[in-house]
Amino acid sequence: MSFILLLLFFPVVTALLLLFFKHGIIRNTIVILSAVVIVSSSILLLVNVHGIENTTSIPSEIVSRIMLAIEVLVVVYICIVGIRQKRYLIPMLAVPQLVFLAYLELSASSHSVQIEGNALIAFDSISLIMALVIGVIGPVIAIFALGYMKEYHQHHPEIKDRSNVFFSVFFLFLSAMFGLVFSNQLTWFSFFWEMTTVASFIFIGYSQTELAKENAARALVYNLIGGLFITAAIGFLHYMNLPVSLGFFTVKSREVALLPAVLLSIAGMAKAAQFPFAGWLRGAMVAPTPVSALLHSSTMVKAGVFLIIKISPVFSGTLQGFLVAAVGAFTFLAAAFIAISRKDAKEVLAYSTISNLGLIVLCAGVGTAEAVWAAILLLLFHALAKALLFCTVGLVEQRIGSRSI
Template sequence: MQLAQLLIFLILFPLIAAFFLFLAKRDLDRAWIVKLSALTIGIVSVYLLISTYDKGGLMVSGIPAEPTGMIMFILEMLIALAILYLGIVHKKWLVVALIIIQSAVMLYFELVYAHAIHVQSNLFIDEFSNILALIIGIIGSLICVYSLGYMKFFHEHHPEMPDRRPWFFAVMFVFIAAMFGLVFSNNLLWVYFFWEVTTLCSFLLIGYTKTEEATNNAFLALWMNLLGGIAFAVAIVYLAMFGNGIMGLDELLASGKIIALIPAALIGFAGLTKAAQLPFSSWLVGAMVAPTPVSALLHSSTMVKAGVYIIVRLAPIFQSTFTGYLIAMVGALTFLIASGIAISQSNAKRVLAYSTIANLGLIVACAGIGTYEAIWAAILLIVFHAISKSLLFLSVGTVEHRIKSREIDDMNGLIVRMPKIAAMMVIGMAGMFLAPFGMLISKWAAIRAFMDAPYGFVFVIILVFGSAMTLFFWAKWMGKIIAVTSDGKNIEGEVDHSEWAALVSLAGLSLITTLVFPLLSTKLLEPFLMENYGHVAQLSQDNIIIMMMMLMLLVILPLSILIPTRKHRHVSPYMSGRTTTHDMRFSGSLGVQKKTVLSSYYLTEYFGEMKLKTAGIWLCSALIGIMFVATALQGVIL
């Protein structure tokens, strides 16, 4: 199969699967389509990596821009009309105004400039695209498989909600197709089209339950991402007017800062909105009302990854510019503030949401700095965050269905009630903050990159304090899970086999990826950095040996949970000498029996959500405003 056919297959095949899933009404038919489609997408994603290995960046020609471009434009207008209609029906006038502005900008481009635009290669593939394709194809597909059991359980226990699973799975696969199109497209008009499809898919999935809260949060996500869509559209018009008709991503990167800086800043702003950076973080937190597989897909392999992907792609333009430093500062402040807010959250999904926002902020900070070391760290953060966060979201979804709660305090003794799931959650959390898992390695690389950047000490300080906060909330959650408070009943037998398949695969992937991390760096990251920067970031041999030793030790942790070396012995807790009972009660004042309760510190007086978020919104809004002014001035000066 030729390269062009491979790329087109990965874009179109999920659409075909989506069509049949939309028609499938029986659970058995749906299960077969999802599993076979997921397996096919995963295998082809791996085959794409093998077939393009060690070939560098490859431009794919022979795919005509027309009539493809016209079809995309018609679909864009149909999407705009659908959003306009929904905005009017639900009286969301801000959405109506934004979609009219965005459509007017693109209609103006199509009528005035589109006929003169020519892009040599509409698709391309390089090491970075391959990494994203693996994330989309493997992790995204596993989330779809997990959804089979989850959504069946969801509707069995929520009979009041209409069962729209055919529609749900169809949109999930359209989402995957759009992400493949986005990371393979060299033509900015194509990137823009797939960008808008991801916005629509996220809107539809967030509002899946059709409750008032879900609808409002779906429209919140929509209008915030429409702001980014307008900025992207303006960047396209700017390039047509002042950029000599440049519309290829490769041409934009090669054009120099005189031409590229202003459109890059506009597209970078679009990336900030889609990556849920402050002041736009509210939409991703609001998306938690959707079923858990939607949250996992948004956080790990689709929506927010599109945002950081485009900023990392444009990083060479941002390097050593005031615009880049301001984007980096927005990301750094988001990392710091979101990490602080996560401490005060007791809802597991909200902790995961703010953790995602924080880690995306760190990726944006690295991309804004734009050096080869920073990009090395940014891509590693993308990889390891995708694996760990998808594992955690899906695990929390399974736990929520069995214990009927998302509250972290209700996960006391989970190691007794759901030992295998608890072990997987420990692996996922370890992947987020413990050595030698990739997130900690990536943060170490980010510190190195920040130290070498002008005024980098500011970013280092922010990273240190933000990382300390992440250690706090991950460690206390992990402690709740492995704390044994009673001899609870094991309830893991109720978990569907499709959920087990996805969870076990992701847990194994987390360990394997850390094990082969040096290979990932040597065979994929270093060639990409050498081609784009002329430099590479390498780990010393001693560091690699230390990492391997620590990984072997860390594997013992989940194994020790699942394979006890001696018979469990339950003893009463020591309550300062007070009499205790077998059911964790003790004698209080006047002999009154009270229940022993373990509770976490949330420190809301210091890390309250509204207090920190309000400050972050004002600070980051000011930085973005300054960025646009500074970029315009730099464009004039340059």
């Protein structure tokens, strides 16, 4: 439990420190030391509890209220951005989710269901593997970004240097991802889900060009749609007086869990850029290369397939599982054909990510133990390969000034 808390809160402390250091050896030292701590903690967590399924209950009321306060601030920020950019769909998607989740949190009935398996924090083999992917690849990309962002602003003097915000959001992103993979309670999961959405919005719009703002807004809309489906799943479980937790989605609960599982899988597909939600990920390549490496490898899109893998036991042998697998299969083939027709290296990698994620969704939709472990292995190897590929493309672009292949 101590390692989990460290992975959740240490990146937040790092993020707060980095806000005050835009350049220099102090910032670089903070990033490198923090990266070492996070990598070490994620490895030690896997070593100490590997193969052990466990759930941990912690006092929830204070933490939940803090989360609610943060979510209110985030939604206010989202609404201001949407209104300023005259994209009124953004507040229309964000506000209903906040209102409903606030109602659940503040009403006494939201705490009335106490059923086994409804623990707030849970970890199993899938969570530990995902935490290892986040905790190793993410910090390595952060170290790579130290040199890259310096050259990035030398090549693009017209772009305001907001490196302190960049690295601060980077570590907040890692914290949100750790929170997401260890959350068993769906309301907590939804909170961290939205935090990754907002972080990706800030990342994609980093350059503040019109194209960057447009693509960032598109990513925000698509992922808010996904969040809406998570809220709908929470509402259904609450209405049926069922556990509002990921631990509920097992083979034993298949009959009542299929509908919320479908809702959650749609949210996962939106985050994982499956067709018809694939447009936002291709647009994300306007961001600096470390952002692409992070989004495509250890965070964001992996959150989507992680969610589908977590609920996959419900889909085994069902029509709903077949439909999820069919979407994954179509995305896998269509994105692969699109990728081989592109000449921009980042665009090729973006569509290859979408294709690989489609294959993972296909395996999760099948829902058997063998297919699920195939999905996990694909997730693991794809994360490593795609991080290296994006970093390489970024370096080549800085050296020769082109991404054309």
